[in-house]
Amino acid sequence: MNPAFSVIFLTTLIGVGQGLFLALFTAQTYALFGILPEQDSVGFYAYGSLLALVFMAAGLIASFFHLGHPERAWRSAAMWRTSWLSREVIVLPAFMGVLFLYGLAHLLDWKQVLLTLPTGLSINVTVALGMLGTLLAFALFVCTGMIYACLRFLREWHTPLTIINYILLGGASGFTLATIFAAYAAPALAGFFAGWAMIITLCGLVGRAASLFRNARLKPRSTLQTAIGVKHPRIVQKSQGFMGGSFNTREFFHGQTPALLRSIKWMFLLCVFVLPIFFLVSGLATASAALLLLAFAVQYIGLLAERWFFFAQANHPQNLYYQVVS
Amino acid sequence: MTQLALVIDLNVCVGCHACVTSCKEWNTSGPAGAMSDERPYDVNPTGNFFNRVQTFEVGEFPNTETVHFPKSCLHCEDPPCVPVCPTGASYKRKEDGIVLVDYDKCIGCKYCSWACPYGVREIDEKQKVMKKCTLCVDRIYDQSLPEAERKPACVMACPTSARLFGDVHDPESVVSKAIRESGGYPLMPEWGTQPANHYLPRRKTRLRIHEDELERTDNPLKIDRQLPKPDMAEPSLDDVTSW
Numbered sequence: 001m002n003p004a005f006s007v008i009f010l011t012t013l014i015g016v017g018q019g020l021f022l023a024l025f026t027a028q029t030y031a032l033f034g035i036l037p038e039q040d041s042v043g044f045y046a047y048g049s050l051l052a053l054v055f056m057a058a059g060l061i062a063s064f065f066h067l068g069h070p071e072r073a074w075r076s077a078a079m080w081r082t083s084w085l086s087r088e089v090i091v092l093p094a095f096m097g098v099l100f101l102y103g104l105a106h107l108l109d110w111k112q113v114l115l116t117l118p119t120g121l122s123i124n125v126t127v128a129l130g131m132l133g134t135l136l137a138f139a140l141f142v143c144t145g146m147i148y149a150c151l152r153f154l155r156e157w158h159t160p161l162t163i164i165n166y167i168l169l170g171g172a173s174g175f176t177l178a179t180i181f182a183a184y185a186a187p188a189l190a191g192f193f194a195g196w197a198m199i200i201t202l203c204g205l206v207g208r209a210a211s212l213f214r215n216a217r218l219k220p221r222s223t224l225q226t227a228i229g230v231k232h233p234r235i236v237q238k239s240q241g242f243m244g245g246s247f248n249t250r251e252f253f254h255g256q257t258p259a260l261l262r263s264i265k266w267m268f269l270l271c272v273f274v275l276p277i278f279f280l281v282s283g284l285a286t287a288s289a290a291l292l293l294l295a296f297a298v299q300y301i302g303l304l305a306e307r308w309f310f311f312a313q314a315n316h317p318q319n320l321y322y323q324v325v326s
Numbered sequence: 327m328t329q330l331a332l333v334i335d336l337n338v339c340v341g342c343h344a345c346v347t348s349c350k351e352w353n354t355s356g357p358a359g360a361m362s363d364e365r366p367y368d369v370n371p372t373g374n375f376f377n378r379v380q381t382f383e384v385g386e387f388p389n390t391e392t393v394h395f396p397k398s399c400l401h402c403e404d405p406p407c408v409p410v411c412p413t414g415a416s417y418k419r420k421e422d423g424i425v426l427v428d429y430d431k432c433i434g435c436k437y438c439s440w441a442c443p444y445g446v447r448e449i450d451e452k453q454k455v456m457k458k459c460t461l462c463v464d465r466i467y468d469q470s471l472p473e474a475e476r477k478p479a480c481v482m483a484c485p486t487s488a489r490l491f492g493d494v495h496d497p498e499s500v501v502s503k504a505i506r507e508s509g510g511y512p513l514m515p516e517w518g519t520q521p522a523n524h525y526l527p528r529r530k531t532r533l534r535i536h537e538d539e540l541e542r543t544d545n546p547l548k549i550d551r552q553l554p555k556p557d558m559a560e561p562s563l564d565d566v567t568s569w
Contacts, residue, residue, distance in 0.1 A: 067432015068454025318445025
């Protein structure tokens with residue numbers, strides 16, 4: 001496939017936003033159980049939610065550049081019964097709405113207790129909104145991943161690893177961003193977020209390595225023989241029917257050399273998984289916010305490369321019909 | 327249930343591209359608007375087409391065969407492009423099984439083209455909507471046309487009658503008979519899309535001519551002894567010879 005930058009930005013930006021929200025609510029849950037100290041409602045949770053919301057909005061804006069008719073985008077909520085894209089279109093604004101309310105609840109200090117558990121734990125408005133937001137954040141990860149994983153003949157994508165990796169990579173970048181945010185807003189939590197960021201990043205490495213390993217061993221199910229239905233071992237295309245290119249040659253071929261693909265792969269493995277851990281550890285050790293910021297920046301750039309590679313690696317069966325100009 | 331479809335006979339297709347040009351001509355002139363082209367008279371011309379003819383060489387020289395392969399939407403019975411559409415712009419008609427795009431609902435997200443393994447959907451770069459073969463739905467039901475012309479433009483244009491059109495669910499239709507009797511097959515059956523369009527394979531054509539079929543035994547010239555002509559070496563009368 002030919003990677004579209006609108007989709008690359010959409011999936012990486014909302015991944016960061018979802019991950020950051022999950023990080024914030026993880027800290028709040030820990031605080032609820034008294035494991036972590038309570039944080040300032042406005043300075044930490046409200047501004048943190050705003051930061052997550054900025055990333056979500058940026059992703060949403062990027063997605064519009066993928067559409068031929070952005071003014072008709074509202075129509076895309078219609079087919080949620082069958083289309084994962086439609087489900088994402090519904091869950092994305094729903095999550096953003098809950099995220100907004102979560103931030104607002106913290107900003108306005110809505111701490112009304114909704115119910116008290118038998119253990120004495122009190123669930124207030126922000127906790128309830130946080131739980132709903134967590135549910136929606138994971139639902140959004142599943143929707144985004146399933147858009148690709150449900151296409152059964154794009155076999156590089158048609159695996160549960162696609163969804164797992166969207167969750168892990170979004171989570172990793174979100175927790176890395178939470179580390180740098182905490183370094184400014186709640187220094188006591190920086191170590192907590194950095195620890196989780198490193199754990200999720202390492203899990204992401206396992207997940208992404210598994211998908212790379214799997215995809216390298218895929219055998220194409222469609223061949224030129226099944227594509228045109230001629231059962232002969234040697235078939236060569238002599239003409240694809242036109243010379244100046246078409247949608248089929250532009251949309252489904254990335255046009256890059258295998259060498260470039262390989263270097264992008266090693267680059268993202270380095271930038272998404274190795275360097276951020278190094279910068280996080282050294283940033284914490286030296287108490288340097290600049291190094292933590294570098295950890296997030298490098299990981300985000302790496303994720304752009306990772307997503308580019310994710311699209312470029314998928315080999316569409318229609319490409320069998322477009323191998324020779326003439 | 328009707329399922330209209332094309333059956334394309336690869337044994338007689340000569341790769342003339344008449345179906346490609348007539349398809350473009352009919353569909354670019356329709357009420358849905360033009361199928362846009364870019365740089366049509368310049369270098370690297372490109373544009374929107376519903377139908378393409380490709381050419382493949384099968385076998386190893388000198389034992390090769392050239393297969394011309396027309397490719398358009400196969401109007402799958404289980405079209406993978408339809409359920410993925412977020413707006414419902416892509417749909418399969420219940421009454422005749424044609425897979426269509428509602429150009430007024432399409433948001434141009436291209437997701438359906440990703441979901442089609444055959445690569446038969448093309449975005450119109452000017453209208454920014456996904457377009458595909460309609461089986462000339464604006465032609466096959468047109469009561470103002472003579473009944474014999476209520477067929478897709480590509481079928482009308484084919485000079486070798488390589489394209490058949492009809493209902494593949496009707497066992498007595500010309501297409502069903504062709505599929506049944508000439509070994510019609512679907513493309514990429516491994517994905518379970520059940521394409522309605524079928525292709526008829528190449529067939530070996532052998533002509534056996536016997537010696538006695540070349541020479542007519544009751545040729546009147548033979549009766550008149552004008553044939554066969556006597557050999558040069560045969561003795562002949564002075565001044566009277568067949569030479």
